[in-house]
Amino acid sequence: MNYREILDQLRSHVANVFHAKNDVRLIYHNLSHTEQVVENAVKIANHYQLSDEDFFIVTAASWFHDLGYFFDCQQHEASGAGLATEFLKEKDVSPEVIDKVNNCILATKMPQSPEGLLEQxxxxxDLYHLGSNSFKERNKLMRKEAEAFCDRALDKDEWRLKTIALFKSHHYHTAYCQNLLNAKKAENLAELEHKAVVAQQETALVAVAAEPAESVDLKKDKKKKSDRPERGIETMFRITSTNHQRLSDMADNKAHIMISTNSIILSVILSILLRKLEDNPHLIIPTLILLVICVVTMVFSIxxxxxxxxxxxxxxEDINNKKVNLLFFGNFYxxxxxxxxxxxxxxMEDRDFLYGSLIKDLYSQGVVLGRKYRLLRIAYNVFMFGIVISVVAFILASFLVTL
Structure with missing residues (x-):
């Protein structure tokens, strides 16, 4: 049986259903999510080198696993299995393969209970994103979809607690995903738990406040903090630090070029040219000029x-006064x-201290970069003008001898 051709037809069929139904409430369980699940399934299947039939089963199940949302949100797995059965029968797929596809779809129902490698x-x-960098974005889409279906805003803190419960009850079934995703999943869970603790502390502060005005001020402060572009600030620090690191690497490479070049020139001067100065005294001054230029260039490059x-x-006291930058090893080694x-x-508990340290770190990197490039500019200028002077000196020396 030509499974590849059936998969092509299946892909078009599922995409047509998504476009035809076009339920705007499906912000998370849409065609994009389905395509990501298929991509994840293909990646895992390729790792285990499945046969053509088994590869078809997991891929077909991934395409149909959420299609049932258009027909029965509460039992979408069973609905998706029915849609898969109807389509695959039309393509004359064997009942055994159809049963395996259905079992894979039904296994995704929470709590997951897969049996065998294909269902795993x-x-x-399906839950690959829990251990990936895209978790935050996907979790936000999931909450928006839940709000769209229940037609009301969901409390962010309550949603976070439910997500934490999901993390703790879930585990990856394949050894491949355990090795690949467990570490990042633990990081995502730790971040959620940290935010939950911070939210509880802020709620407690608001509740303990005696005066109504103080309570309002705390709420305003909380809102002000939440309105700040946290991700944008962190991205700015990360990009700037990366750019500084690249510039530092470039400076080191430029210095290495100068050191290597002048080392070669010095080796030639000391090993060959100096021996011939007795026979060619007119070359003493040009040689000394070249020697001094190479040494000066190497000194500034080093x-x-x-x-x-x-x-x-x-x-x-440095910690209490927030004067030390703990992000630089030179301050604590x-x-x-x-x-x-x-x-x-x-x-980490003090926002101003944390961002202040990041600012100091960027400033320190900039100061170091300024020093490096200033010294490199001197080295390159000495080498450039010095080489010209040396060549002119050698030419004049040779010309004067011939006179």
Whole structure:
């Protein structure tokens, strides 16, 4: 049986259903989500090198697993299995294969209960995003879809607690996904739990406030914080730090070029040219000029890459006054782990301290970059003009000898 051809027809059929029904409430369980699940299933299936028939089963189940939302939201798995059965029968697919496709679809019902590798692959592909970088975005879409179906706004904190419960009850079934996704899934869960704790603390502060005005001020402060573009700020810091690192790497490469080039020239001068100065005294001055130029260029190039390390210690007063940047190793490498850990915890709990440290880190990187490129500019200028002067000196020396 030509499974590839059936899959092509199946893909077009599912896409046509999504476009024809076009339920605007399906913000998460839409064609884009289905295509991502199929992509995940293909990735996992390729890892396990499934046969053509098994590959067809997991791919077909992935295409149909959420199609039932258009017909029965409460029992969409069973509805999707029925739609798959109807389509596959028309394509003369064997009943055994159809049963396996249906079982894979039904296994995605929460709580998931897959039996066998094929069902495990489809289940892991369906919740693949829990252990990926796209979790935050996908979770927001899921909440918007839930709000659209229940026609009311859902409390963000309650939704977060439900998501945490989902994380704790869920586990990946295939060894491939466990190795690939568990670490990131744990990071996502830790971030959710941290936000939940912060939200509880802020709620407690509002509840404890004695005066109504104070309560209003706390709510305003909370709203002000939530209105800040957290992701945009973090992206700005990340991109700027990355750009600084690239510029630093470029500076080091430029310095390495200067050091290597002048090392070769010095080797030639010391090993060959100096021996011939007795027979060619007219070349002494040009040779000395070239020698000095190479040495000066190398000195400035080395200075550009020469590391400068601070004392590596900080005091409790520095932490309390928010004067130390704990993001730079030079400020803590001589401190004990408990002291550094305590300082980091205080920094992470204080928004102003944290962002202040990031600002200091970027500024320090910029100062270092400015020093590197200033020294490199001197090295390149010395080398450029010096080479010209040396060549002119050699030409004049040779010309004067011939006179």
């Amino acid at each position: 692959i489809v289940c892991d592909a 200075l550009a890459t020469r590391p400068s390390i601070p004392e590596g210690v900080f005091t409790p 001589r401190m004990s782990l408990p002291d550094y850990e305590g300082g980091m915890i205080k920094m």
